[in-house]
Structures are given as C-alpha cells and as structure tokens.
Amino acid sequence: MITLHEAYEQGSDDVKAAIQAFGASHPSTVPTPGATPPEPDWKTAEKHFTQLTEVIMGAAIPEQPDRPSIVRRAEQEAVAFLLAVTQQTNFRCPICVMRYRSPQ
Numbered sequence: 196m197i198t199l200h201e202a203y204e205q206g207s208d209d210v211k212a213a214i215q216a217f218g219a220s221h222p223s224t225v226p227t228p229g230a231t232p233p234e235p236d237w238k239t240a241e242k243h244f245t246q247l248t249e250v251i252m253g254a255a256i257p258e259q260p261d262r263p264s265i266v267r268r269a270e271q272e273a274v275a276f277l278l279a280v281t282q283q284t285n286f287r288c289p290i291c292v293m294r295y296r297s298p299q
C-alpha cells in the first residue's frame with residue numbers, strides 16, 4: 196500500500212499542499228496560540244492515512260473482487276479525500292475524530 200510519503204513524492208503541488216495540511220493537523224506537541232505551530236507528527240499522520248485508505252478500501256471490496264485495483268483505487272480516493280477536506284477551515288483528520296468519539 197502507498198505511504199503518505201510516497202503519495203507526497205508522486206503528487207502534484209496540490210497533493211503536496213494537502214498532505215502538508217494533513218500532517219499539520221497532527222501536531223507533535225499541543226499548539227500554543229500565537230506561537231510558531233509545532234512540527235507535524237508524521238508518524239501519526241502516516242498511520243492515519245493508511246487507516247483512511249483501509250476504511251475506503253473496506254467499503255469498496257464487496258463490489259469488486261479484483262484486489263490490486265481496489266488498493267490502487269482506495270489510495271487514489273484517499274488522496275482525493277485529503278485534497279477535498281484540507282480545503283476546509285478547522286479541518287480535522289477523520290481518524291482522529293473517530294478516536295476522540297470512541298470510549299477509551
């Protein structure tokens with residue numbers, strides 16, 4: 196499966212910007228208002244991108260038995276999803292949102 200880093204390397208400027216925004220939504224430390232934003236926690240962002248791809252792929256599997264093409268399609272959809280959602284102000288990663296909602 197493609198990694199966030201590979202998607203970044205292969206992506207257009209728009210894709211790169213979307214991936215940067217996705218990374219920034221996973222700060223390595225708690226952001227302080229007015230201060231320089233913390234470095235992205237790329238390890239978490241990478242993990243959540245993979246989970247996002249798996250969620251998309253899981254939904255697609257019953258319709259198509261051809262797994263390699265499903266994986267490719269899911270990767271493209273995950274990148275397209277990032278392109279769309281990172282346009283929003285106050286964007287939040289859906290995997291993080293799901294995590295906050297589920298009981299510990």
Ligand SMILES: [Zn+2]
Pocket residue numbers: 221239240243288289290291292
């Ligand atoms: Zn996340």
